[in-house]
Amino acid sequence: MEKTTRVKDKSLSKERFLAGLKAGLPVAIGYVPIAVAFGVIARTLEIPAVIAILMSVFVFAGASQFVAIELIAAGIGGVSIILTTFFVNLRHLLMSATVAEKLPALPTRWLALLSFGITDESFSLLATSKIKTLSAFYVLGVILLPYLAWTSGTVLGVLIGGQMPSILESSMEIALYAMFLGIIVPEVKKSNPKLIVVSLALFLSSLLTWNPFLVLAEGWRIILVTAISAFIAAKLFAGDDVNA
DSSP states (O other): OHHHHHHHHHHHHHHHHHHHHHHHHHHHHHHHHHHHHHHHHHHHTTOOHHHHHHHHHHTOOHHHHHHHHHHHHTTOOHHHHHHHHHHHTTHHHHHHHHHHHTSOSOOHHHHHHHHHTOOHHHHHHHHTOSOSSOOHHHHHHHHHHHHHHHHHHHHHHHHHHTTSOHHHHHHTTHHHHHHHHHHHHHHHHTOHHHHHHHHHHHHHHHHHHHOTTOOOOHHHHHHHHHHHHHHHHHHHSTTOOTTO
């Protein structure tokens, strides 16, 4: 009887894992071109290939990686880069906590592994799932293919980065701005509070960039703009449904 139960549990775990892989496949496909662009841009900015690849392996955060290589190329100090990427990625703490609430009691090592793979896209899949209690194997399946797509896409981008015409390599940097616009525009179109926050951030960024009386490094400007915008938004829209 016990052996039969173990076989059923193993079969169920495999089924849930495969279901997670299927759910995560569209996200993985979408990550490939952006990851390739990241690899190419990293090489264009003369970031060592190993550093670019290891960044994707151990960081796995698209927006933060793009920001980080720009700051590295600009000669910004390590402390500024760490603080900037921390603020950019701060939302992942909330996303991981939200997914964790839908998981059964798991060992810390499992939670750490699963939270590492949570991205904006995978979070949207998991958070909107109608399943009240998510299987750890299902979540693992959802995050695995996007992770493999991101890392392999980075490797491909690094490999072809040095082989492309310089003008084409330089044009790949447009992918950075296209990615941010692709994230921001759909959100601000359906939410006035988000539109206000984005407009505020743009105003503060412009003010700090062109203000001759306050000269700040790029990394510190990003940190300051993010912190001030988030603080004002929290005060203005406390208790509001920003998704409305």
